[in-house]
Amino acid sequence: MEQEPGTQTSIDELLQNKQGVLTALTGLYTEVEANVRSERFAVYADLQGGNIKFTPTASGTNRGQISPAGNIEQVYSFDDLALTSNFKSFYDGSYDIINQANLILEYTPALKDATEEEKKQIMAEAMTIRAYAHFLLAIVYGQDYNYTTDASHLGIVYSTKSIKAGIQYPARETVANTYNLIITDLKEAISNYSSNLVLSGPTYSYFNINSAKALLARVYLQKSDWTNAYDTANDVITNSGIKLVEKDNYLAEWAKTDLPVSEILLEFSVPRDAEGTVGSSMSSYFGYTSATIYNKYVASNDIVNLYENADLRKQLFLTQPLQTLVNGVLTPVNYNFTKKFQNNAAYVAFRLSEMYLIRAEAALETSRADVAMADVNIIRARANATLLTNTTNLKENILLERRKELCFEGHLFFDLVRDHKNISRNDGCISTSCSMTYPSLKFVLPIPTFNTNLNPNLQQNDSY
Structure with a gap:
């Protein structure tokens, strides 16, 4: 997110007309879907809270053995590591989504082939996505709002401008400021929505x-x-x-x-x-086909x-x-x-x-x-x-x-x-930390080391 994309010309060309912006907005939804339906985030809250356990290996020399999925093994034990964080792709993907939303927000007002109502609708959706991505980052990387009496503890970097040239070194907002910015974005977005849909499907x-x-x-x-x-x-x-x-x-x-x-x-x-x-759906995590064909959770x-x-x-x-x-x-x-997520179940x-x-x-x-x-x-x-x-x-x-x-x-x-x-995971818990007492520094994940090394103003969460 702090690096110059190197595709400035392509961005300008794509976003110079309504069709290009709509193509970008469609792609943005694709990125959002992939990020929230990724195994890491899709199972995170239920796995950490105790609603989920693992199935045994279906075949091979390890048949019948139960082990955590590799993508979330460190997180599952409340022992994620900044250097090799299970959630690095989620962190990077979220800020990529935010940057794409910001580009759409910056280019849309100048469109000459879109009506004012269409432009408002496009911007409302992009701004809602920006707020959504920041909110998910806030609950994963920032302690809960009432962790301190005035919510002055660390939240996240809140990005409202695209990164098109040069290097930026933003600092994390407090949780109070983070939530205020999310709410401000959502209120503005809500005021711009109309019944004029701009995307098909x-x-x-x-x-x-x-x-x-x-x-x-x-x-x-x-x-x-x-x-x-x-x-x-x-x-x-x-x-x-x-x-x-x-x-x-x-x-x-x-x-x-x-x-x-x-x-x-x-x-x-x-x-x-x-x-x-x-291509992929929630059933890839929760699906059951037969006694030898089933998924992990x-x-x-x-x-x-x-x-x-x-x-x-x-x-x-x-x-x-x-x-x-x-x-x-x-x-x-x-x-x-669970039967909620069989067949072609979406997020x-x-x-x-x-x-x-x-x-x-x-x-x-x-x-x-x-x-x-x-x-x-x-x-x-x-x-x-x-x-x-x-x-x-x-x-x-x-x-x-x-x-x-x-x-x-x-x-x-x-x-x-x-x-x-407190967290209390009983049935099927194979973590070294099945119970965790509130408050815990491990209730938030580490900012990936790659990002803290790149941005000297990006403060790491305590204990990491």
Whole structure:
């Protein structure tokens, strides 16, 4: 990000007209999809929080042995190394996305063959992507907002200008400033959205005013800005036109092969070749084909055992026996594959259920416990779970409902940390650190050494 790209002429040529900018915006979405669906980030929050464990090796001399995936082995043990960080590609990819978004934002106002409405829509999407990439970096590389009383601890470098020439050495913002910049970007983006779509393809795969508001609600949640979290989530629920999946359709919706659940606010489309064949999807991590063809990640009993037997969501697990070494002997052991991400499953970025749970938590934190309980019960009733009848331990019940409803969608670890909970991984944990007490310096990852060496103003996280 600090190096001159060496393609200045090509950038100028590409972004001089509307079609070139739209091509760049389409490519930007491709980069975002690849970054969030990468194995590292896609499993990170659920693996660290305890929703995920590993399957045994399916064949060969190591058949039946269980080991962590190489791409996340250091992270999984809360022992990532700055020099060889498992997340270097995520860090670099995120800032590449930000730089591309900034280029689009800089060139779009001068377009002569686009209407003002089209230019506003392009810039709204690019600015939302810029905010989204910064937000994901903030929760991975910065401690939670309330780690210090005034959020004065280190956040991230916030980039609002493209790097086209020369070398820049930006410093990290505080977490308070980081969140303010994210919120500022999102508010400006939301004010520019229109109904005039500029890209072709499934509308659910691009940011729009509703998914931008959903992102803003999530940012407010992470910030513990309860009033704004409530108002923004409520806005999405009330005005988006999206409805919760009906109880009778819940299981069938998750079983669809090529389409997202109907309550989706944003799901990044999986890459396909010219013949329409899917290149890669979430099923490459969670998929099951047969007793000898399956992928690396399954649900731990820590999450499976949280569901009541009558809970429909318990049926979203496919239980299969796999040959596993037990005391040196290959033995069939049952594993629970999630049905959320089979076939051509894409990355679920935002869906309406999350907005109900954000609204519930924000209502509780603003002294509206009855309103909070009602929202939780909407989600529980849809799942055929026992309804709450009083507000005792409601905060814990909301967090529990988030874990059950949003499992494998990238929330658990960040929820635990923002609520200052300890990490406790039990079933299937093969890490040297299965439990971690809050606060911990290891709840954030190291800035890759390559980047700190290149930028003398880029301060490393403590303990790395």
